Amino acid sequence: MSVDTVLNDTRPKMESVIEDFKRKLSNVRTGRASVGLLDAVHVDYYGTSTPLTQMASVAVPEPQLITVQPWDMSQLGAVEKAIIAANLGLNPSNDGKLIRLPVPPLNEERRKQLAKQVHEFAEDHRIAIRNVRHASNDVLKKMLKDKEISEDDERGGLEKVQKLTNDFISKLDELAKNKEHEIMSV
Numbered sequence: 228m229s230v231d232t233v234l235n236d237t238r239p240k241m242e243s244v245i246e247d248f249k250r251k252l253s254n255v256r257t258g259r260a261s262v263g264l265l266d267a268v269h270v271d272y273y274g275t276s277t278p279l280t281q282m283a284s285v286a287v288p289e290p291q292l293i294t295v296q297p298w299d300m301s302q303l304g305a306v307e308k309a310i311i312a313a314n315l316g317l318n319p320s321n322d323g324k325l326i327r328l329p330v331p332p333l334n335e336e337r338r339k340q341l342a343k344q345v346h347e348f349a350e351d352h353r354i355a356i357r358n359v360r361h362a363s364n365d366v367l368k369k370m371l372k373d374k375e376i377s378e379d380d381e382r383g384g385l386e387k388v389q390k391l392t393n394d395f396i397s398k399l400d401e402l403a404k405n406k407e408h409e410i411m412s413v
Contacts, residue, residue, distance in 0.1 A: 316331075
């Protein structure tokens with residue numbers, strides 16, 4: 228095993244932390260209707276928990292409205308219940324063919340709560356990136372101890388891992404800052 232191998236293992240792990248963070252951010256409401264708001268909704272479809280997007284067409288015809296049209300109309304009630312159970316702060320209205328979800332504008336207090344939530348997500352993911360760094364540093368130190376690499380190689384590897392960590396944390400901070408700005412702008 229070499230320093231490059233450790234770095235090649237570290238990068239994808241940190242990238243997966245960023246991808247997970249992006250997924251979490253997409254589920255945070257910003258006051259605008261978005262199909263992504265319903266990604267976490269699962270419907271009990273004949274005893275199986277099925278993602279809403281696999282059993283209905285979801286559209287955003289207006290900036291403050293999401294429409295859901297199940298392909299199997301007999302599941303309209305189950306879809307409506309699942310949306311309510313997902314606790315998204317949306318009140319579905321069912322007209323027998325289509326479920327309309329008006330997205331209410333966020334008040335100032337709710338905006339601050341959501342911004343705080345984004346900040347907490349960011350902190351959790353910063354910790355995850357640092358944990359990846361810690362694991363990589365441990366591997367490098369073990370390689371030095373087992374005399375697989377020289378002290379210079381270890382020092383260089385530790386610096387490269389730290390640079391990767393800094394790059395990914397700044398990427399994460401930028402994503403969080405943009406999302407907080409999106410939430411706070413009316």
